[in-house]
Amino acid sequence: SQTIHQWPATLVQPVGSPLSLECTVEGTSNPNLYWYRQAAGRGLQLLFYSVGIGQISSEVPQNLSASRPQDRQFILSSKKLLLSDSGFYLCAWSVYRRTGELFFGEGSRLTVL
Amino acid sequence: EDQVTQSPEALRLQEGESSSLNCSYTVSGLRGLFWYRQDPGKGPEFLFTLYSAGEEKEKERLKATLTKKESFLHITAPKPEDSATYLCAVQASRGASKIIFGSGTRLSIRP
Numbered sequence: 001s002q003t004i005h006q007w008p009a010t011l012v013q014p015v016g017s018p019l020s021l022e023c024t025v026e027g028t029s030n031p032n033l034y035w036y037r038q039a040a041g042r043g044l045q046l047l048f049y050s051v052g053i054g055q056i057s058s059e060v061p062q063n064l065s066a067s068r069p070q071d072r073q074f075i076l077s078s079k080k081l082l083l084s085d086s087g088f089y090l091c092a093w094s095v096y097r098r099t100g101e102l103f104f105g106e107g108s109r110l111t112v113l
Numbered sequence: 114e115d116q117v118t119q120s121p122e123a124l125r126l127q128e129g130e131s132s133s134l135n136c137s138y139t140v141s142g143l144r145g146l147f148w149y150r151q152d153p154g155k156g157p158e159f160l161f162t163l164y165s166a167g168e169e170k171e172k173e174r175l176k177a178t179l180t181k182k183e184s185f186l187h188i189t190a191p192k193p194e195d196s197a198t199y200l201c202a203v204q205a206s207r208g209a210s211k212i213i214f215g216s217g218t219r220l221s222i223r224p
Contacts, residue, residue, distance in 0.1 A: 032210050043119075043200060043216035044157070051210050059211070090156050100145040100204040100212055104156025 002027035006091045006105030013112055019078040021108050023091030031093040033074040035066055038088040086112045115140045117215035119201050125221045126191055134186040134218045136201030146184050148177050149200040157200055191222045
C-alpha cells in the first residue's frame with residue numbers, strides 16, 4: 001500500500017533562517033506531488049506541484065522554492081524565512097490518471113518568530 | 114482565474130439535524146470537483162469525486178451533488194463524529210495537474 005511521510009512535524013524558526021521540509025512517498029511510481037500551505041482557520045493555498053523529476057510549477061511568487069530530486073521525494077525550501085511564512089504545510093500525492101484524488105501527509109507546523 | 118467559494122464558513126447543528134454545505138466554482142472547463150474532510154491538526158482525507166452536472170455520490174450520511182455552477186454536500190442525520198472541516202476543490206481541464214481548494218466549512222455537531 002502507498003504511504004506518505006512528511007517531516008519535521010513541528011518547527012520553530014527565527015526570521016531570516018533557512019527552511020527545509022521533506023516529503024517522501026512509498027508504494028507508487030511517478031506520482032504527482034504537491035505542496036500546500038494552510039493558515040490558521042483557512043483553506044489550502046497551492047504553493048508548488050510537480051508531475052515528474054525536476055519539473056516544478058510554482059503558483060505563488062514568494063521566497064519559497066521546491067525541488068524534486070528523486071521520483072518520490074519532494075522538498076520545500078527557503079533561504080530566509082519571513083514572519084508570513086508561518087503556517088501548516090501539507091505535502092500530497094496523486095496517481096497520474098486520477099490526479100484530483102490527493103493523499104495528504106500529516107503536515108508540518110511552522111512558526112516563524 | 115479559477116476560483117472556489119464555500120459557504121457557510123461555519124455551521125453548528127444539533128445531532129440528527131440535516132443540512133447542506135455549498136461550494137460555488139468558476140473554472141475554465143471543469144475536469145473534476147472533489148470533497149475532502151479535514152480533522153484538526155491533520156491532513157485532508159478524500160471523500161468524493163464528481164465529474165459532470167447531475168452526478169451524485171454517497172457515503173454513509175454524506176451525499177455530494179453537482180450542477181454547472183456549484184456543488185452541495187448534504188449531511189443527513191449527522192452525528193458528533195461528523196464534526197470536521199469540509200473542503201471543496203476543483204480541477205480544470207487546462208492545467209489538469211493543478212488542484213484549487215476553497216476555504217472550507219467548519220461543521221460542528223452537538224450531541
